[in-house]
Amino acid sequence: MIYFNNVSKYYSGKIPGLVDVTLEIKPGEFVFLIGPSGSGKTTFLRLLIRDLIPSSGTIMIDTVDISKFAASNIFTLRRKVGIVFQDFKLLLDRTVFENVAMVLEIIGKPERDIEDGVMNVLGLVGLAEKKNLFPMQLSAGEMQRTSIARAIVGGPKILLADEPTGNLDPDTAWGIIEILKEINALGTTVIVASHNADIVNRLKKRTLTLEHGRMVRDEAKGRYHLDKSGKMMHKGGKHNVAT
Amino acid sequence: MSLRREVKTHIRRSPYQALAATLTMFLTFLVGGVFFLATMASVAILGYFEGKPQVTVFFTPKAGQIEADSLKTKLEATGKVSGTHFVSKEDALAIYRAQNQNDPLLLEMVTADILPASLEVSATDPQYLSELAQVIQGSEGVDEVIYQRDVVDSLLAWTNAIRWVGGTLALLLVIDSLLIIGTVIAMKIALKRDEVEILTLVGATPWAIRAPFILEGGLYGLTGASIASLILTIVIVWLRPYLFSFLGVIPILAVMLGSITSSAFLISIATFMVGTMLLGFILGALGSSIALRRYLK
Numbered sequence: 152m153i154y155f156n157n158v159s160k161y162y163s164g165k166i167p168g169l170v171d172v173t174l175e176i177k178p179g180e181f182v183f184l185i186g187p188s189g190s191g192k193t194t195f196l197r198l199l200i201r202d203l204i205p206s207s208g209t210i211m212i213d214t215v216d217i218s219k220f221a222a223s224n225i226f227t228l229r230r231k232v233g234i235v236f237q238d239f240k241l242l243l244d245r246t247v248f249e250n251v252a253m254v255l256e257i258i259g260k261p262e263r264d265i266e267d268g269v270m271n272v273l274g275l276v277g278l279a280e281k282k283n284l285f286p287m288q289l290s291a292g293e294m295q296r297t298s299i300a301r302a303i304v305g306g307p308k309i310l311l312a313d314e315p316t317g318n319l320d321p322d323t324a325w326g327i328i329e330i331l332k333e334i335n336a337l338g339t340t341v342i343v344a345s346h347n348a349d350i351v352n353r354l355k356k357r358t359l360t361l362e363h364g365r366m367v368r369d370e371a372k373g374r375y376h377l378d379k380s381g382k383m384m385h386k387g388g389k390h391n392v393a394t
Numbered sequence: 395m396s397l398r399r400e401v402k403t404h405i406r407r408s409p410y411q412a413l414a415a416t417l418t419m420f421l422t423f424l425v426g427g428v429f430f431l432a433t434m435a436s437v438a439i440l441g442y443f444e445g446k447p448q449v450t451v452f453f454t455p456k457a458g459q460i461e462a463d464s465l466k467t468k469l470e471a472t473g474k475v476s477g478t479h480f481v482s483k484e485d486a487l488a489i490y491r492a493q494n495q496n497d498p499l500l501l502e503m504v505t506a507d508i509l510p511a512s513l514e515v516s517a518t519d520p521q522y523l524s525e526l527a528q529v530i531q532g533s534e535g536v537d538e539v540i541y542q543r544d545v546v547d548s549l550l551a552w553t554n555a556i557r558w559v560g561g562t563l564a565l566l567l568v569i570d571s572l573l574i575i576g577t578v579i580a581m582k583i584a585l586k587r588d589e590v591e592i593l594t595l596v597g598a599t600p601w602a603i604r605a606p607f608i609l610e611g612g613l614y615g616l617t618g619a620s621i622a623s624l625i626l627t628i629v630i631v632w633l634r635p636y637l638f639s640f641l642g643v644i645p646i647l648a649v650m651l652g653s654i655t656s657s658a659f660l661i662s663i664a665t666f667m668v669g670t671m672l673l674g675f676i677l678g679a680l681g682s683s684i685a686l687r688r689y690l691k
Contacts, residue, residue, distance in 0.1 A: 200595065222600075229597035240592050257598040301596065 152178055158208035160194050167364040168194035174369060181335045183351050184344040185375055186361035192344035196311045200232050201225050233302030237314035239294045241286040248282040251301045272300040276330050292323035303334055310334055312343045348375035400606040404582055411578045418574045419618025422567040423670055427626045429560025436553040442644040443546050448523060449515040450540045457535025462513045465533045469515060474522040479514040510537060575611045575681025583689045604686050611682025612675040619674020623667040
């Protein structure tokens with residue numbers, strides 16, 4: 152369970168990143184986070200991995216207030232929360248297998264378990280055959296799948312994806328979303344920040360809409376409310392805001 | 395990737411930086427080692443001379459045990475004497491014979507009568523010597539007084555000079571080494587910023603992220619110090635016969651330098667080498683830690 156209770160984040164003390172957001176995300180939910188650039192989506196995700204500390208309010212994961220985590224203990228949180236980035240953040244000098252395996256290596260898993268665990272998730276994302284290739288030998292979609300495999304190999308409870316389809320063509324993007332749905336079906340909470348209206352509208356999952364750091368909509372079967380220029384489309388000026 | 399492979403990769407990918415760091419460490423420990431050994435030797439020499447009688451009182455030919463006992467009583471009454479030793483005319487002859495046993499001509503010409511009896515006096519503190527000198531000068535039967543103080547003072551000045559020059563130079567080199575190791579590691583951190591960021595995001599402990607860098611710095615120090623201590627050991631072994639002939643009169647150095655197979659020599663060299671290597675590792679790891687503290691928040 153994730154709770155945001157009146158969470159605000161201001162950069163340099165005055166530039167709003169997130170303003171007074173209160174919400175609850177239940178275990179196993181699939182949630183889209185939408186909003187124009189600069190609306191606070193990435194701030195939201197960075198707060199969840201304790202890459203940022205809220206200026207005010209509390210963020211709880213289960214019963215733990217993550218803003219109170221000591222810097223030296225953040226790693227315990229990061230092992231519960233996997234993250235996927237638009238730019239993949241893969242190590243170019245390591246193979247697909249090694250990129251994924253490092254998550255298990257750092258938690259001290261035995262070699263046998265690492266081999267099994269990595270091959271299992273590579274099978275899930277369809278990259279078992281390419282385990283020995285380096286990132287530069289992969290397509291963008293394959294790189295993103297590697298990134299997803301790395302994020303889930305440690306068995307996190309929560310998976311965050313920051314624009315995971317941003318650099319991909321529509322077909323490949325759908326492939327990534329299908330994988331995220333599969334992961335969600337296995338019980339992992341998935342939160343996806345996205346600009347892809349087609350995906351958001353067709354999936355009809357819970358959608359949180361952010362604008363200027365404020366959450367302006369929280370819809371159970373949401374749809375994309377931004378026009379092609381990235382501006383919010385208001386229907387009769389009404390917002391469905393969760394409080 | 396295992397810690398060992400990680401460190402190996404770090405070093406292999408920037409061999410010139412690794413070489414610079416190792417060479418600096420080598421120079422630091424070479425110079426530091428030379429001054430350390432010189433200081434140790436000078437301390438041993440100084441200790442030897444300080445332990446020797448600081449004043450030798452020679453008596454007139456007619457004076458002997460009675461005058462010596464009287465002087466000994468007066469000196470002991472001051473409470474500033476740590477020991478005295480009477481050398482009779484016969485003892486003096488025995489010493490003379492031992493020193494000139496290979497020269498029969500010299501032995502034939504000397505009898506106990508022409509050698510003076512003497513009293514060797516050690517003060518509890520060298521600063522009392524002038525006070526004791528007054529007591530000695532005014533005593534009956536005293537012919538000549540020889541002080542070791544001048545020798546000791548001169549040695550002390552040399553020892554202090556070695557300590558100061560060596561200490562300052564070693565300190566400068568230590569600072570230089572820390573800065574160079576720190577700079578090399580800082581460059582490595584910059585080169586591996588993406589990797590560090592990814593490791594942080596996937597839940598690596600702070601130690602797992604820092605350990606390869608600390609170990610890398612430690613390895614530069616260990617390598618540099620090992621080469622320096624090895625070279626110094628070879629030089630000591632090579633110079634041992636000369637050092638022994640020069641410093642053999644000092645018991646502790648005579649035991650150490652007497653034979654390269656003696657346990658005293660082997661233990662001293664092993665302690666020196668292990669100590670230097672350990673210090674090298676610590677210094678290198680410290681340089682890395684400083685860089686990590688500065689560049690890896």
